[in-house]
Amino acid sequence: MFGLYQMAFLELTWGNVLMLFLAGGMLYLGIVKKMEPLLLVPIAFGIILVNIPFAGLMVHTQPTEAGAVPMPVEVHGGLGELMKAVAKGEIGIINVIYQLGVQTEIIPMLMFLCIGAMADFSPCIARPIYLLFGAATQLGVFVVLVLSLVTHQFTLGEAACIGIIGGATGPVAVYLTVAKAPHLLGPIALVAYSYMALVPVLQPPVIRALIPKKQRQIYMKPQFREVSTTEKIIFPIAIFIVTALFVPKAAPLIGMLMFGNLLYVSGVTDRLAQSASTVFIDILTFTLALIIGTLMPASVFFNLKTLAIIGLAALAFVICTAGGIWAVQIANLFLKDKINPLIGAAGVSAIPMAARVAQIEGQKANPRNFLLMHAMGPNMAGAIGCSVAAGIFMSMIPAGI
Amino acid sequence: MAGGGFGVTILVLAIVAIVIWLIGLVTQRAAIRHKK
Numbered sequence: 001m002f003g004l005y006q007m008a009f010l011e012l013t014w015g016n017v018l019m020l021f022l023a024g025g026m027l028y029l030g031i032v033k034k035m036e037p038l039l040l041v042p043i044a045f046g047i048i049l050v051n052i053p054f055a056g057l058m059v060h061t062q063p064t065e066a067g068a069v070p071m072p073v074e075v076h077g078g079l080g081e082l083m084k085a086v087a088k089g090e091i092g093i094i095n096v097i098y099q100l101g102v103q104t105e106i107i108p109m110l111m112f113l114c115i116g117a118m119a120d121f122s123p124c125i126a127r128p129i130y131l132l133f134g135a136a137t138q139l140g141v142f143v144v145l146v147l148s149l150v151t152h153q154f155t156l157g158e159a160a161c162i163g164i165i166g167g168a169t170g171p172v173a174v175y176l177t178v179a180k181a182p183h184l185l186g187p188i189a190l191v192a193y194s195y196m197a198l199v200p201v202l203q204p205p206v207i208r209a210l211i212p213k214k215q216r217q218i219y220m221k222p223q224f225r226e227v228s229t230t231e232k233i234i235f236p237i238a239i240f241i242v243t244a245l246f247v248p249k250a251a252p253l254i255g256m257l258m259f260g261n262l263l264y265v266s267g268v269t270d271r272l273a274q275s276a277s278t279v280f281i282d283i284l285t286f287t288l289a290l291i292i293g294t295l296m297p298a299s300v301f302f303n304l305k306t307l308a309i310i311g312l313a314a315l316a317f318v319i320c321t322a323g324g325i326w327a328v329q330i331a332n333l334f335l336k337d338k339i340n341p342l343i344g345a346a347g348v349s350a351i352p353m354a355a356r357v358a359q360i361e362g363q364k365a366n367p368r369n370f371l372l373m374h375a376m377g378p379n380m381a382g383a384i385g386c387s388v389a390a391g392i393f394m395s396m397i398p399a400g401i
Numbered sequence: 402m403a404g405g406g407f408g409v410t411i412l413v414l415a416i417v418a419i420v421i422w423l424i425g426l427v428t429q430r431a432a433i434r435h436k437k
Contacts, residue, residue, distance in 0.1 A: 125425060128418035135414035142403040230428050238420055246413045381414070388413050392406045 011053035015298025022301075023047040023293075029197070036197035036353075039170075042286045043193060046293015049094075057092040058294035069183045070299050072098050094294050097287060102185070105178055107288050108171035109256050114281035115171070115351070115383070116236070116260025117273045123377030125231050126224035130343075130374075132327060134381025137347030138389045139323030140166035144316040153308055157181045160393040162309055165192045166316025167386030168199070168350040172253060174288070176390045180397055186295025187306040191313045193292065196350040202314065203345055203357045206321045211341045215329070216365035218340040220374050232265040243388055250391020257383065321345045324378060339374075346375035349382030 023044040030040030049057050060070040072095050075085045082099065085091045101107040124130050141163040148159035157180035164176050165188060173192040177185045195202065207216075236258035244251040264273040300306065324347035332338045342358040355375035362371040 125421060128421045128425070131414045131418040131421070132411070135411045138410050139407060142407040145406075146403045227425075228428055228432065231425055234424050234428075235421060238424060239417055242417050242420055243413055246416070247409070384417075385410055385414055388410050389406065392409055396402060396406065 008053040008055070013298060015302050016051040016053065019047055019051040019296065019298045019301060023051070026194075036193075038282075038285055039193045039289050040197060042289035043190065043293040046094075046290045047296050048293075049290075050294040050297045055092075056089060058094040058098070058291075059091045060297055060299075069303065069305070070297060071183055072295070074099060074103075094291060098291050098294075101287065102174070102291055103178060103182070105175055105252075107284055107291075108174040108178070109252060111171040111281065111284045111288065112175075112253055112387075113256040113260040114276045114284060116257040116262075117264045117276035118281070119257070119261050119264070119351075119380055119383075120376065121235055121261065121380055122227045122232065123224060123373055124381050125227045125235055127374075127377060129331060129339075130377030131381045131384065132331075133324050133344045133378040134347045134349070134383075134385040135388070136327030136344070136385075137320045137324040137349070137378065137382050138167060138385045139326075140316040140319030140321075141386070141389050143319050144312050147315065148308075148312055151308065153305060155181070157397050158184055158305075160397055161188050162312050163316055164386065164390055164393065165195065165309075165313040166320040166348070167382065167389060168192070168196050168317065168320070168348045168354070169383050169386040170196065170288075172383075172386045172390045174292075175253060176393060179394060180399075184305070184309070186292065186300050187303075187309050188313075189292040190296055191309055193289070195313055195317055196353065199317075199348065199350040199353040200357055200360075202317050203321050203348070203354065204361060206318050207325070207342065207345050207357070207361055210322055210325045211329075211345075213365055215332075215341050216361060217369070218338050219366060219369055220340050220343075220371060222370040222373060224373070229265070229267065233262070236261040236265070239384065243384070243391075247388055247391040247395065249394035250388050253387040253390060254384065257387065317348065320348050324348065324382075340369070340371060343371055343375040343378055347378035347382040347385070349379060349386055351379050351383065352376065354382075355379040 026040045026044035029035045030037040059073045073091050075082050082096045145159045145163035148154045148162045161177040161181045164173050177188045240254055240258040243254045263269045324344035325341045328339050328341040328344035342362050346354040346358040348354045358375035359372040362369040
């Protein structure tokens with residue numbers, strides 16, 4: 001009757017319905033509450049697209065083993081083969097973009113280039129100690145790696161990808177997960193980007209628990225020493241050479257970040273930096289976010305591993321925040337001009353949300369304090385630290401583990 | 402492995418910080434000499 005057998009109603013599961021509600025919640029947070037709408041809106045719509053049976057925009061495998069995670073169907077061959085498979089209905093158009101853009105790591109790398117083209121590392125150049133705070137923030141990455149292994153539910157590669165969520169650098173999390181645990185890309189990327197949007201909710205309780213009010217009141221002068229154009233130009237080149245020599249596997253990420261930054265600071269490639277920091281990153285953002293959403297059919301999300309990832313990732317954020325705060329508190333033992341520990345919390349590289357949290361908490365404790373520019377130092381340094389951590393994982397974890 | 406990885410991260414960023422500090426020192430001194 002009217003081709004009911006062609007409709008998707010009978011194939012719609014409770015899992016699909018719950019995912020549609022989850023997507024609705026994310027759309028509410030993005031559109032109404034305006035929490036990271038550029039990420040949450042495309043991710044949410046991707047979830048809707050993939051949880052309507054037979055929609056066919058992103059086709060997943062149907063695993064036969066218990067507990068196996070469905071993956072996007074892969075087609076071997078070039079673009080021609082992929083488009084033939086789309087025409088036959090074997091895969092969807094988003095499978096093509098996933099295979100050519102995400103599996104090849106092109107999209108996360110280009111996003112990192114664009115982030116570099118918007119980045120201002122002046123606070124780090126003026127006060128290089130902020131780089132150390134960005135490094136100390138990676139504590140949560142390594143602690144959660146160990147905790148994930150202790151649960152005996154995750155392999156080393158999977159545990160590393162869960163830990164890296166704490167670094168709060170989306171492209172780095174995607175880059176590492178595609179390399180070491182591609183079957184977990186959906187949950188890990190969704191959790192990573194969702195928690196980045198929730199930094200204003202996750203961080204303040206940790207901040208208030210670890211930083212006494214007297215320390216939160218520490219006043220920091222809003223001005224830095226002036227950073228010359230020469231320093232700004234040498235910075236990305238020096239950072240890349242030093243980190244690539246020590247951690248060669250971090251070179252792709254750091255290289256892209258610093259290349260983008262060089263375009264921005266050189267003064268002669270403003271057009272390129274402008275394109276990278278506006279239209280190009282917007283295209284990459286909605287493409288990647290849509291793909292991340294389509295990696296979350298109900299069968300992937302309602303899985304014990306995904307629920308464990310949600311819990312462990314929250315812990316990673318908390319311990320990373322703590323790592324940054326403790327680094328500043330330890331540094332203050334040796335410094336005459338004390339640093340407000342709030343800026344250590346901004347080492348969680350959710351740019352610029354974590355820096356804004358430090359600014360808001362700082363002004364609550366001391367209305368004279370304007371910490372935003374100081375907090376941007378560890379905030380940007382956290383991106384470098386997270387890339388170095390990912391590079392270490394890339395070199396220490398063999399393929400297939 | 403985790404402890405070593407965290408240690409390497411700190412070490413690399415510490416070396417980077419020292420390099421950046423030295424570059425800042427050299428460029429600032431060059432700027433002062435240039436002004437004189």
